[in-house]
Amino acid sequence: MNRYLTFTSLFLLLFFVACQQPKTSSVTAIVGARLIDGNGGVPIENSVVLIEKGYVVAAGSVDEIDLPYNVILIDASGKTMIPGLVNAHAHVGYRDEVNAAHYSAVQIQNQLELYARFGVTTVVSLGEDLDQARAFQAINDTTEAIGRARLYIAGEIIVGNTIEGVQAMVDKNAKHKTDFIKIRVDNNRRRSEAMPPEIYKAIIAQSHAHNLMLTAHIYDLQIAKDLLESDVDFIAHSIRDQEVDAELIELLETKNVCYCPTLTRDLSTYAYGETPEFFADPFFIKNANINEVGMLKDSVRQAGVRGGRDYEANQAALRMALVNLKKLSDAGVTIAMGTDSGIPTRFQGYFEHLELELMAEAGMSPMKIIVAATRDAANCLKLKNVGTLEKGKLADFVLLDANPLDDIQNTKKIASVWIGGERITQ
Ligand SMILES: [Zn+2]
Secondary structure, eight states: OHHHHHHHHHHHHHHHHHHHSOOSOSEEEEESOEEOOSSSSOOBSSEEEEEETTEEEEEEETTTOOOOTTOEEEEOTTOEEEEOEEEEEEOOSOBSBSOGGGOOHHHHHHHHHHHHHTTEEEEEEOSOOOGGGHHHHTTTTSOOOOOSOEEEEOOSOOOOSSHHHHHHHHHHHHHTTOSEEEEEOOOTTTTSOOOOHHHHHHHHHHHHHTTOEEEEEOOOHHHHHHHHHTTOOEEOSOOOSSOOOHHHHHHHHHTTOEEOOOHHHHHHTTGGGSOOGGGGOHHHHTTOOHHHHHHHHOHHHHHHHHTSTTHHHHHHHHHHHHHHHHHHHHTTOOBOOOOOBTBTTSOTTHHHHHHHHHHHHHTOOHHHHHHHTTHHHHHHTTOTTOSSOSTTSBOOEEEESSOTTTOGGGGGOEEEEEETTEEOOO
């Protein structure tokens, strides 16, 4: 009996001691990478980033940061660490065509996973978003291991002819807790009437009454100026009808409004007149939708694109967009990377890297491009927890096998992608 008691006591003691041992550490340290934190400063060549509960708790040089006891070490020497890319203008949920019948939670999930595999860890869907998006949006700022890109939405794009009608639409979006409001003000190369000022002014006022930013699709310089005078909050495409001027630059700066070029959107309007070069890029092929690629390689379809009435005009539009991006970036206007991907033929994930390439073609430096695709894309849309790798931000990042400051195309050399401090499966 005694012996039995002693044995039981010893067992309980051992059990108690075992319970007192430190558990597996909750802190992960990414050690040794070149850190480009998204703020545009000089990279830290030998860095430590400490992550706890999905957030960055410290980031800096190995000389400055002490590793806590029992930390989980991830050796990232030889890699470059950048914040996860933030796409300030995309769309999700559709396949084949933008039609409510094709919109589903399964599509959204698959597409957000696709973005994530390409290192795009935050996606702002600027319109055509239906109810199924809300469950995804609801956990944006949590540290759940979501394994996909975070999703912000603009809900239904506001259209209408009466002030009461458009106000009711804004109210409905606000009730559904959309993150932004989106409008289109475009006369389609003077072939139709653009949304009249009294209507968009009412939409802007109603959005602001709900404390929502108003994002606008535009094409023309004059319309962009009129919208800026009316307190628009975000220019969601390039100005493509003519060169931007000092007046526009001043308006963007004094109103503190960002400019989102979506160059790949314009590329997609004519690129499929032939088989584009990027169809041979292994980084593209890896995740491409074979059916969509096959359809775009079809010679009859390609001839149709070449014979389209705007085939040349679309190429000129991209050339103008490149000129304007360089001019605005040089003038100090804040640029937010966006692609308008997710509309069929605009390949989610790949187009973001193609966008970075086009931004380089416009003449932006790799560092400026990275800042536009991380910190500024987030700040422009007031996304508080993403965009940089510093204390207090969500641990969304990409480890690259090569330095994107040497060549922006090195953003394609992805070693791993992490969202909320968790490595996603490639
Ligand atoms: Zn769009």
